[in-house]
Amino acid sequence: MARPVKKSPEQWKKEILTAAKSLFISKGYEETSVSDIMNLAGGAKGMFYRFFQSKEEIMHTLGNEMFFANNPFEAIKKRNDLNGFQKIKSLLQLNQSDTERNNLNMQAVSILKDPHILAAAVEENRRLLTPLWRELLEEGKQDGSIKTEFTKELSELLPLINFWLLPSVFPATEEELHHKYRFVMEVLSHMGLPLYDDETISFTEKFITDISKGGNNP
Numbered sequence: 718m719a720r721p722v723k724k725s726p727e728q729w730k731k732e733i734l735t736a737a738k739s740l741f742i743s744k745g746y747e748e749t750s751v752s753d754i755m756n757l758a759g760g761a762k763g764m765f766y767r768f769f770q771s772k773e774e775i776m777h778t779l780g781n782e783m784f785f786a787n788n789p790f791e792a793i794k795k796r797n798d799l800n801g802f803q804k805i806k807s808l809l810q811l812n813q814s815d816t817e818r819n820n821l822n823m824q825a826v827s828i829l830k831d832p833h834i835l836a837a838a839v840e841e842n843r844r845l846l847t848p849l850w851r852e853l854l855e856e857g858k859q860d861g862s863i864k865t866e867f868t869k870e871l872s873e874l875l876p877l878i879n880f881w882l883l884p885s886v887f888p889a890t891e892e893e894l895h896h897k898y899r900f901v902m903e904v905l906s907h908m909g910l911p912l913y914d915d916e917t918i919s920f921t922e923k924f925i926t927d928i929s930k931g932g933n934n935p
């Protein structure tokens with residue numbers, strides 16, 4: 718009888734992440750257990766805890782991996798044919814077109830009810846995204862496509878907007894969420910970022926409908 722192939726720790730971790738991502742997207746985060754993940758990965762439940770302390774940690778790890786594997790900021794930097802403002806518009810389109818990551822992010826909405834997880838997510842966004850936004854905003858200011866004196870403030874605000882729109886964080890009805898979104902767009906336009914267009918509206922309306930119907934209102 719052939720011996721089972723021994724997997725390295727790196728291979729185990731990769732297969733656990735792959736299994737978790739597949740289940741979170743197809744079955745849902747809340748409906749997926751650690752046992753489900755390990756049944757799909759083909760290992761004992763104890764193997765999960767060699768690499769991750771909880772489902773929340775694996776969701777956080779998956780989010781980071783998917784972002785860096787298809788980082789829209791890096792893709793947009795190479796576009797010498799675009800000015801700073803056009804790069805931001807293109808960045809938003811790229812971000813919206815990443816269906817798999819958006820689906821996973823939607824599954825992560827419910828765990829942000831935990832204040833410790835929310836605080837960690839806010840800090841991670843601040844650490845990773847603020848300098849990337851600042852670089853793009855400064856480029857737009859220098860080439861004249863963005864007229865604002867608030868590049869630093871905008872770079873800190875932009876990574877936080879999605880949290881403010883989550884009803885699991887700030888309770889709101891679907892109608893109130895649409896109103897909040899229009900408010901955000903008016904503020905950004907006044908600050909030199911007129912991002913309100915048909916494509917952005919379409920994506921945001923779907924996002925608001927999804928999170929409203931997802932039972933995320935406390």
